[in-house]
Structures are given as structure tokens and as C-alpha cells.
Amino acid sequence: MSIDSIDPDDVDAADILGSAIERREDPALITGNAEYTDDIELPNTAHAAILRSQYAHATIEDVDTSDAETMDGVVGVYTHDDLARDDTPGDLPFLIPVAWQLPSLNDVDHPMLADGRVRYQGDAIAVVVADERYLAHDALDNIDVDYERRDAVTNPSDALAGDAPQLHSEGDRNVAFDWEIGDEDKTDDAFADADNVVEFEADNQLLIPNAMEPRAAVADYNPGTDELDVFMTTQNPHVHRLLMSGVLGHPEHKLRIKAPDVGGGFGSKIHHYADEALVAWAAKHLERPVKWVATRSETYLTDAQGRGHETTAELAVSDDGDIEGFRVDTKANMGAYLSTFAPAVPTWLYGTLLSGQYDIPAIHASVKGAYTNVPPVDAYRGAGRPEASFVVERIMHLAAKQLDIDPVEFRKRNFVADDDFPFETEVAVVYDSGEYEKPMDEALEMVGYEDFRERQEQAREEGRYLGVGFSCYIEACGLAPSELAGQLGAQAGLWESSLVRFHPSGTVTAFCGTSGHGQGHGTTYAQIVANELGIPYDDVEVVEGDTDEIPHGMGTYGSRSAAVGGSSLVKSAEKVVEKGKQIAAHQLEADPEDVEFDDGTYRVAGAPDRSIGIKDVAGQAYLAHDMPDGEEPGLEATSFYDPDNFVFPFGTHVAVVEVDPESGEIEFETYVAVDDVGNQINPKIVEGQIHGGVAQGVGQALYEGAEYDDNGNLVTGSMQDYAVPKAEHIPEMETGSTVTPSPHNPLGVKGVGEAGTIAAPQAIVNAVSDALDPFGVDGVEMPMTAERVWQAVNEQASADGSGDAAENGGEE
């Protein structure tokens, strides 16, 4: 059951919004005409390679670059000391900044190149620039580093323990921050009188984003004009412009950041890394274009990782199944340094979603961030929200089990009721709109839940273990408004900017400050603008991802593009229509109040033959021979749209699995995703986003996880050891949707990019837990490899003293 895509030529102009039209991005991408960063070849380009620490934690006694420097074709080799001595224009502070502050934040220095100490395997020590790519990499082998190794610590609870090696001289015992949300006393009271307390303890493992295109940058400097152009793999060029201008001490208005085609991001291309700054610095220093492309091994070592939580949670529930209180304690892995938005992820993006889809009268959560010897941890698809949804939906599963209530029944009993929206949770957010039973009911129908328990019973009698797992997730997208973001610690506004410009001939270019990297913005934005202006879809061109073309923007992450960027385009288009109305009224010799706009045409009310099309109005606006008094020529408008609130998509995902307790293998019988992302601009693209998101969630549930040894070495440092799921690992997904528009934005959209990743892991863990119920197994740590599942079954069996687990379970 999948949505058929439609040729845009077969869609009536009036139906363009909401149609599943084919993407206009695709022809370039399927013919090899796309231009990714590494495809850019400027004349006389030099190539950079970065020497990275081989140890997770060490003092650097000495770096000897002399052999590398004398190699033929090597243009320069630079260390921290070289940067410090440097006289390249600009006031280089050498430090990578953090763009999110928390009151308790222990912000530490993050040098571009290691200053006497390395804190994770992959920390940058030196950069080589050479005439050719291979040569630059050869030269890395000729740099000698004297390390004095130190003890390493890679998980947050060990890092926060009294005897842990301390990573930074500032602060105490690796505490990056100590944060809490909710009402502690009220929550304690709820627990004091509780009939039942359900306990849950689990890790949410570190993940490596693995966008298929590695990070890369090409920088080009013009000493005559002091203009610095950087083409790079970015999700948010304007934010990179701002941060890089600070890091390099280069004037922001002479810095251009351009995102060419970008091969996936999933958060990993939001953050400002030392690498791209080094490339830009080298181009300035050498006055020659410099290119750097990460190898896959580098992306494993240096891309900001995601998740990394250790959590204990408790739920207070009455005997009737009413939730009365929720307490959560989380230790979050922040890695060696604080990455760009890192402090927001385990705090404001996590703690605020701990109410899930439920009406919970008392919640308290505390989160401690810990410095550890792993790469910086920051936003990865979902960012904080998957971690929250995992805790909530696992404990819902466990509570239902403990109280012996059907998991569907238990959830429905505690859902926020339809007429309670807008709903203010105990953790500081107000849900915009929702009807939580609708997607749940549709999903139940799709999996055939009515008969499922019977089937499960029969299968058990045959020695087969089926399980069903639910995940009723909620997500917060389009973080806003800016004032609130500022109160929460953001060092930037979270509006979005756009410009809608008519050309004299009647076509339109729409510019937006977001920056897509596979989401199909060119298509969806053109649908929005064509609809607003009532002109043919093909007449609208969309431009984003270039700070020279569109002066301001905040970028694409957190599923904000449609809700914030799309809404900004609506606002700009409305301004264009309004100015056009003044011109049309003048030309039609009517009062503007009597002029109506519909379907691309201005008409005088009550006199339908007196009309003029918006394209003709645009022509007149540029001709400017006959304009209303005081009206400027031209027809374009800009808006800076700052939403009133976040948007809160929701949905129910259900996994049905069969687990073989003897081998530990898990097979999907079905995976159903019913999502409510508000109005859909392009249902085919929505479906594709859900598929991709679920696949990453399946990856977390079953395959993926960054693992470090006791010395802090990454042992899953290649695609050989870190299982990025392949086609045969991902189940066939069935998708459905319900539509509850957001009341907060003019499109009524919510957000879809992260939904699948947020929802999937706990649906699958819950399904496995349900399948293994006869064995007394109530959960398996992710990734649920066959070995772990098998072990969980057998450990439980030995704990029960009941001998062979598989056999015993089968007899129940």
C-alpha cells in the first residue's frame, strides 16, 4: 500500500498543494549532474588531510612535522603552534564555539588543533596541505607525534564517578551540566502514595550518523577583496557563516557559505567542526583553493554522534491503571567537547517530551551531562526526542505488563483527551493539537490486533514466539519562537527567512533560508508558492543553501523546514499578493478593498470581467509606467517568520515480530507506521521521509551502536564493524496517516523528517519483549543482536533456575 507519485503536468494548478508529485530534484541526481562538494574542482586546488589522534586520551609531548614538510608537493603542515604564530588576516581565536548555553554549563575550550592534549580518538592534531589528494594523505604518515597516554573513560556514569580521569582542567569530575525540569516535590508526593511503581533502567546507545556523503569543504579566498567562499556539506549555511566568521575572525559579510548538493545529514552536518574551519583558514593562509574530504574512517571518528544516555525511570500508577507520576534520571554522554547545539539535546529537546502522549500529573527529570573520551555528541536525527520517546514508551509497555492490562488499553486510558488541546504538560510545553486515538486505531486495524492475541497464543503452542510492540510517540518540531529559544539558551533566533520574487516576465524565484539535503524542498516549496500565487508550478524556481543568494536563514534540522521555512514562504507570498492587489486595483480603477484575489487573478468584486492576472501585474510592476501613488516598482517580498510555538506531530508505530529463542533471531512479520504530521504538502515525500526514518530506527533497535574499548578506542570504526542496515535488514513497512492540522502556522503542517526514527526503536524492543514474555524477559538492550536476545533468554532461565529457556518457555 504505497502512494503513487504523479507527474506535475497531470495536476490542476488548484490541486498542486497536497499532491504527490514527482520530485524536480531527481533528474540531476539520477543522471550524475548533481554537484556534491567533492565534485567542485577549482583551478589550482590544493588538498588537505588531517592528522588525528590515535589515542582517546593523551598528552602530546611533541609533534615533529619536519619530514612531512620537505616532501615534494607538500605545501604546508600546520599544528596548533603554527596557528598561534600565524599572521593570516583575521583574528583567530582557535576555538570552536558552543551555540547553546545552560545556566549550569561548564563550557570548556575546544581548540581547532590540539593544544598539548587530545581527548578522543580522532581529535585533530595537524593539517597537511599538498598539491594532490594522495600526497596529503601520504604526508600524514611522516608526522611524528610523541604521546603520553592517559586513562580514558567513555560512558557517562563512569565519567561522573569520583575516581574517573578528569578530561578538562575546568570544572569538577567531568560534569558538563546539571539540569532538571518538572516539579520534584509534587512528583515525590505522587510516588509516596502510589499503588504501584514501575521501574525501568536502560541505555540508549551512542549512534554514528553515517550520512552517505562524508563531510567535505572547498574554500577559496580572494586576497584582493578579502572574500572567502566556502562550499561545504552543511544543513545550515547561515549558521555556519556566523560561527565560522567568529572562529576565523573573518567579517561575516565577506564570507559566503554555499551548500552544493548534500548527500544526507541527519544532524551530522549542522554542527561546526574544526575541520571545515581549518580548510577555510588554510585557503586564506595560502591564498589558494583548498579542498578536504573526510574519509569514511574519519567520519566514524569525528562526526558528532547521537544519543548516549543512561537512564533510570519510575512510573507511579494506580491499581486502575491511571498514571500519577513519572520520575526520570539520565546521565548523558557529551563526548570530549561541547558541539554546536549539544547542550540543548539531552535537556530542552529531551526533558520537555517526557510526558509523551499522556496526561501525567507530576513529572520530574534530572539530567547530568558528562565529558567523556568519545567524539562530541550532538543532534542526530530526532535529537533528544527519540531518547524521550524511548523511555516513555518502554515504561508504558512495562507498566501495562506489570499491571496486567492490555498495552493498548493502558495507553488509551492515559492519552491526553481530544478536547484537552492545547495541552500544557508538566514539562513546560504546550501541545498544539492532537487526536491520539485516531492513528492508534488505524494502526490496530492495519496489524489486525483484534485477532493477534489469539494468533500469538496458538503460535506459542507450536513453539513459535510472536510479539507485538507499540510506540505512541510525540515529537516537537520547529523549535520556536525565538524569544523562548533565547530563554532556553539558544545563541541564535529560530525564525526563518524567505524572499518571493516575481520576474518581469511572470516567473518566480522563491528563496528560503533553510537548506535541504535530500528532503525535496525544491519540490514542496514550489508547491507552496505556486499555490499561494495561483501560478503554474513550473513557473516557480526554488533557491536555498547559499548565503550569497539568500541573505539570512537558520537552516534545515529538527524537522523545521516545512513548518517554519514553508510558513515563511507563505508570508512572503502573501505580501507579494497584497502589493499586487494595490497595483491591480489601480489599473482596474477600483478600490483595493473591492479587489479579490483567487487562483492567480485579481477581480473586482461584483464585476467579474474586470480582472487582471498576477503575472500581468508583475509585468506592470516592473514596467512601472502606471503605478498607484507612492508605490515602489517591482514585485517581491521578504519575511522573517517567527512561529508562535513548536509543532507536535504524533503517531503510533507497531512492530510485529517473531523471535526464535534458540538462536536469538528476530524476524518482522509486519511494521506499521501511522503518523499524523498535520497537513501534507506532498504525500509521496512524506511517505519517503517516514520510510527513511523508520529504517534508522530499525538500525538503532537491531544493528547499530558505537562501541569503545577500555582505552577509548572505537571498535566499530568502519562499515564492516558498525552495521549500517542493508536492504535485506529493513522490513517492508506499511504506512498510514491521519491529519490533525497545526493551528499555529498558515500551512497547518507539523514535521515529518524524524518521526520514524523517534518511533521505531521502542516499538521493536517492546515487540521482542512481548514475544519473550513466556521466558520472563521484559527487555533486551539495543542493538538487539541475536546474541543479546539469546543471552537475555538464557540469563532469565538460569535466574529462574528453570534450565533450558527455550524449552521451558514453550511449555508455558
Place this chain on the structure above:
Amino acid sequence: MTTHDITLTVNGTDHDLAVESRTLLVHALRDELGYTGTNVGCESSLCGACTVLVDGDAVKSCTELAVRADGAEVETVEGLADGGDFHPIQEGFQEEHGLQCGYCTPGMMLSAVDLLDENPDPDDEEIREALEGNLCRCTGYQNIVNAVQNAAGQMSGAVADGGKEMDLTREYPTGDDASGGDSA
């Protein structure tokens, strides 16, 4: 470093070039000849982004030495379309929304072409198996499987209608640009 003079026929165009012994085929194609449609995702044979056809077989060009391909017929994504007409696999990917960022897509399509050459009517499982060497981080694969089915349908349709069978070794116009920009 020893260099070797080799000839590569890429999408029907002959190219003479000098490469180092260690130059990888993908770098010869991208950096020397400008066929940048072939992408590098892992440089270790594991992701398939760099897949091209060498004498008709899907090969990961990141772990193939350029010298070993001396004299071979190489097909890259730039050669899939026939003039202005997309290859059925390209049509399939576009119609089924088989791509998002598109980075894995050239390699995916060429692996799929190799599969369809050997098995014109694969079932979903066979497609998933055949694509096990090609990773996609964006799509969740379902629409990629649909794209390959779509292409298979078009191609068998073309044969059944007495149309021209897809000829993967068809003659290409020769002698034109060496920039790799010879696609639709």
C-alpha cells in the same frame, strides 16, 4: 611513483590517460576524466556508492585499480540515459521516489542494471539480496525495491511489445567531450 598509460572506454568514449600504479578507478574517473557522477562513500568496498559497470559487471570502483581496468568498457551513471531518454532504471527511481539525497543512487542504479541483466524478473527478496552491497541511509530501501521492480516491468514490457530490448552494450556516440558531462 610509476605511471602507466592506459585506455578506458567510458560510456563509449575512449580516453587515454596516465595513472599512478595506485590510482583507484574511481579517482581516475572522477578526478582525471571528470565523471563525477560516481560517488565515494566509504573507499572500502562496503557502501556501493562508487559502483560502475566494468565490461558489463557491477564493480566497486573504490577498490579497483585504474590500471586493472586498462582496455575495459566502463559505464557510469552519466551513460545511463540515451540522449534525452532516461534508462528505465532512472525512470523507476524517479517514479517510485527511490532516492532522497541521491548520493547512493548512481551506484544503486548500476547495481540494479547488473541485476536486471542477469535476472530480468526478480522478486523483492532477490532485489534486496542483490543490493546488499549498496547502502542507502535515506530511503529505507522500500522505494528502491519498488524502483527496480518498476524498471523490470518497463524493460519486460518493452520486450513483450516487440520493442527494443535494453542493450547494455549499445554503441555510444564517440569522440565528444572528456568532461563526463555527456548525460541527458
